[in-house]
Amino acid sequence: MSVSNHPTKTPSSDPKPVRPRQRSDLFQQALRLPIVIWQGLFFIAPLFFLVAMSFFIVRNYRMTEAFEMKNWLKMMSRDYFWDSYGLTIGLATLATLVVMTVAFPAAYTLAFRVSDTTRRWAIFLLIIPFFTSYLVRIFSWYVILAESGVINAMLGYIGLGPYVMLNTKFGTIIGYMTLTLPLVIILQTFSLANIDRRLVEAAHNLGCRPWRTIIRVVLPLAKTGFIIAAVFCFILSFGDFVSPYYLGGSKPPTLPILIVDTVKSGQQWPRAAVVAVVMMVTLFIVAFGGIAAAYRRRTA
Amino acid sequence: MNSDRVLKWFLYGYLALVLVFIFAPIVFSIIFSFNSDRFPTIPLGSFTLKWYETIWQDPDVWEAARTSLIVSFSVATIATFLGFATAYTDYRYRFKLKPLYLALILLPPTIPLIIMALAMLAWFAKIGLAGKVISIIIAHSVLTAPFAMAIIRLRLSQMDASLEAAAWNLGADQWRALRRVIVPFCRPAIISSFCLTAAVSFDEFAIAWFISGLNKTIPVIILEIVTGNIDPQVNAIGSFVFLTSITLVVIAQVVLMTRDKKEKVHHG
Numbered sequence: 001m002s003v004s005n006h007p008t009k010t011p012s013s014d015p016k017p018v019r020p021r022q023r024s025d026l027f028q029q030a031l032r033l034p035i036v037i038w039q040g041l042f043f044i045a046p047l048f049f050l051v052a053m054s055f056f057i058v059r060n061y062r063m064t065e066a067f068e069m070k071n072w073l074k075m076m077s078r079d080y081f082w083d084s085y086g087l088t089i090g091l092a093t094l095a096t097l098v099v100m101t102v103a104f105p106a107a108y109t110l111a112f113r114v115s116d117t118t119r120r121w122a123i124f125l126l127i128i129p130f131f132t133s134y135l136v137r138i139f140s141w142y143v144i145l146a147e148s149g150v151i152n153a154m155l156g157y158i159g160l161g162p163y164v165m166l167n168t169k170f171g172t173i174i175g176y177m178t179l180t181l182p183l184v185i186i187l188q189t190f191s192l193a194n195i196d197r198r199l200v201e202a203a204h205n206l207g208c209r210p211w212r213t214i215i216r217v218v219l220p221l222a223k224t225g226f227i228i229a230a231v232f233c234f235i236l237s238f239g240d241f242v243s244p245y246y247l248g249g250s251k252p253p254t255l256p257i258l259i260v261d262t263v264k265s266g267q268q269w270p271r272a273a274v275v276a277v278v279m280m281v282t283l284f285i286v287a288f289g290g291i292a293a294a295y296r297r298r299t300a
Numbered sequence: 301m302n303s304d305r306v307l308k309w310f311l312y313g314y315l316a317l318v319l320v321f322i323f324a325p326i327v328f329s330i331i332f333s334f335n336s337d338r339f340p341t342i343p344l345g346s347f348t349l350k351w352y353e354t355i356w357q358d359p360d361v362w363e364a365a366r367t368s369l370i371v372s373f374s375v376a377t378i379a380t381f382l383g384f385a386t387a388y389t390d391y392r393y394r395f396k397l398k399p400l401y402l403a404l405i406l407l408p409p410t411i412p413l414i415i416m417a418l419a420m421l422a423w424f425a426k427i428g429l430a431g432k433v434i435s436i437i438i439a440h441s442v443l444t445a446p447f448a449m450a451i452i453r454l455r456l457s458q459m460d461a462s463l464e465a466a467a468w469n470l471g472a473d474q475w476r477a478l479r480r481v482i483v484p485f486c487r488p489a490i491i492s493s494f495c496l497t498a499a500v501s502f503d504e505f506a507i508a509w510f511i512s513g514l515n516k517t518i519p520v521i522i523l524e525i526v527t528g529n530i531d532p533q534v535n536a537i538g539s540f541v542f543l544t545s546i547t548l549v550v551i552a553q554v555v556l557m558t559r560d561k562k563e564k565v566h567h568g
Contacts, residue, residue, distance in 0.1 A: 027474045027475060027478075028389075028393060030385075031385040031386075031389050032385070032386075032389045032393070032401075034381070035385060035386045035401075035404065035405050035445065036401070036404065038382060038442070038445075039405060039408075039442060039445075040404075042420075042423075042438050042439070042441075042442045043404070043407075043408055043442045044404070045423060046416070046419035046420050046422070046423035047411070047419050049419065049422055049423045049426060050415070050418060050419040050422060050423075053422050102318070103318075105311060105315075106314060106315050106318045109311040109312065109314065109315045110315070113308060113312075122315070122319075124553060125319060125322075125323075126322070127549065127553075128546060129322055129323070131496065131499040131500060131503065131545045131546075131548070131549045132326060132503065132541070132542050132545045132546060133505075133519060133522070133538060133541045133542065133545065134505075135503075135505050135519055135522050135523060135526065136325075136329055136522060136534065136535075136537075136541060136542065137325035137326060137329070138325070139329070139526050139534050139535075139538070140325035140328050140329040140332070140535070142530075143328070143339070143340055143341075143530070144324065144325070144328055146339070146341075148339065148341050149341055150328065150340075150341055150342050153341045153342040153343075177321070178322075178325060181318070181322060185318070232410075235412065236412075238412065239411075239412020239414055239415065240412075240414075241414055241506070246526065256412065256414040259414050259415075259418055260414065263418060263421070263510065269422055272418055273418065273422070276414075276415045276418050276419070279412065279415060280411070280415060283410075287410070
């Protein structure tokens with residue numbers, strides 16, 4: 001099934017290295033199999049079990065393994081489910097548009113306008129939040145955005161406000177931005193930095209105006225990376241329950257909040273599984289749509 | 301020329317604003333942790349350490365800190381091992397189902413945490429691992445192994461393939477070559493991956509909240525306090541958590557960078 005082979009081969013004129021043969025299969029399998037077993041048992045199996053669970057039934061507060069459409073019919077026929085679904089998609093789409101737009105000038109600056117050292121430092125700074133507690137940062141926003149919080153206090157000095165920012169879509173979007181903005185800037189910066197500069201300069205030399213250059217030359221060249229960034233932004237926002245709950249007020253709940261509420265309030269795991277499966281299907285469609293768009297050859 | 305300069309400063313200002321937005325919640329959380337007001341705002345109240353004293357005296361927080369440390373240390377070990385083995389396999393071997401193999405390890409971060417949390421909760425209940433510390437460790441390893449794999453794979457791609465071949469030629473068997481050539485070369489990436497996977501595990505709350513049962517980790521404690529009411533204790537615990545994760549990330553970065561420099565000096 002497999003051939004030992006180094007990706008960077010030495011030229012054939014060199015003497016071939018003597019590859020130790022003894023127990024080579026054991027060696028190879030010992031390195032290859034752990035991840036297959038581990039992810040099989042604890043990643044693939046749980047996901048399949050989740051799908052199966054959406055057909056289980058709950059009797060006398062106990063979950064029983066079965067194959068019935070009851071949960072699906074029940075959830076699909078509820079208006080609140082579809083309200084949540086529409087809201088979650090709407091918010092995630094809005095977040096993706098806002099984050100991609102807000103990130104672009106920053107990524108453009110990092111890719112084209114700063115030295116390598118500055119870029120490296122900026123990327124390092126952008127990586128840090130990724131490894132710091134999202135929960136605490138959202139709690140911090142909660143206090144900052146509150147009616148008597150830092151922002152309204154500052155606006156008060158110049159005679160504005162107070163504005164209601166908590167329990168609004170604005171609050172939710174701020175939360176989503178906290179989660180996704182650093183990652184999107186990094187991905188956009190990398191795809192912009194990989195563009196062949198000569199093409200941009202050519203457009204400039206041929207008299208193309210800056211905005212037109214960005215729209216007609218830079219963005220099409222960076223398309224693949226940008227679509228990947230947008231897809232990640234959508235997935236992260238779509239699956240987050242913290243921002244819409246603590247900053248958005250959860251009225252109506254988004255799908256992730258629906259899962260949390262359903263699981264934490266009782267034994268209705270199968271119904272939560274229905275929501276989870278619907279979310280996964282939606283994300284697969286978005287991801288594959290995005291990938292297809294990213295690698296489609298440009299017509300015209 | 302002049303308009304270009306204006307544009308340049310506008311862009312720099314914009315970049316600075318974006319970084320302010322990203323770091324504002326971190327900085328404010330640390331400031332508020334020393335602030336006396338129950339509901340902190342501007343102007344700030346007086347300096348206090350009472351929130352730190354509160355958490356210092358809270359046995360639940362100590363218990364959670366202990367669980368968190370055990371979990372993130374174990375997760376870092378398992379994930380780094382899995383990541384190394386997979387990165388090496390990808391580096392050295394070609395086989396038919398390789399795309400599928402790579403998908404298997406790289407996919408977990410693309411699945412929303414809340415879905416993984418529900419799936420893990422149900423699966424662990426089914427196989428009799430519900431509510432145990434080991435189940436948090438397993439779940440977090442699945443989640444973080446891709447990061448370990450990516451970091452170590454990047455390092456392996458910088459390696460001269462003839463190094464390992466030379467070891468074979470000199471009579472080392474594959475295990476010995478792996479231990480004496482590959483592992484030392486990857487050491488900075490291994491240390492870095494250890495720190496980063498530990499940091500991710502130390503902060504993860506969704507899965508831990510669903511499956512931890514009574515073995516709460518620090519983020520789960522935070523989640524429970526936040527759900528209750530506004531309590532500046534969160535800022536104190538949060539600052540401690542920030543300090544831990546940022547330290548881990550900085551160590552990871554520094555280890556990678558200094559090794560690079562040393563090698564450059566060596567070669568040049």
